[in-house]
Amino acid sequence: MSGELKTLWRPTGPEELELVRRSGWRAWPPRLPEQPIFYPVLNEDYAIRIARDWNAPRYGVGYVTRFHVPEDFLARYPIQQAGGETILELWVPAEELDEFNAHISGVIEVVHEFRPDLDRT
Structure with missing residues (x-):
């Protein structure tokens, strides 16, 4: 594998994040039966x-x-355009998530946190 890494992002809620924390910030949890794919996204926005x-x-x-994740490993997952031009995802089949996790370089970092604006009506 080459040394070139691709940065991916994943929006998540508190339950999934807690499972990531329990992994030592190194792995995504297994998908639930109703979640046949794991989809990291290709841009922060x-x-x-x-x-x-x-x-x-x-x-x-x-x-x-x-x-x-190394770019050459990610090449097996075609980029999916889920909407507009910048709404890009990778679709990782649930049964491949363990292998995907094994290719994460370093740790999974939380870079943003959002809470509902309680003043909105």
Whole structure:
């Protein structure tokens, strides 16, 4: 594998983040039966929008995490355009998540935290 790392982001809620913490900040938890894919996103802005606009209102807090994976390993996952031009994701099948986690370089970091604005009506 080459040494070139790709930065990925993952918007997440508090339950998933707690499982990441328990892994020593090194792995994503197994998917639930209703979650056949794990989808990290390719840009920070998209991750922020999901964490701020969807996760924070739904779970009371939304987080954006950042982590790094070798580019040559990621080449097996085609980029998925889930909406607009910058709404890009990788779709990792749930059964491949252990192998994906083994390729994370370093630790998973929390880079943003969002809570609902209680003054909004």
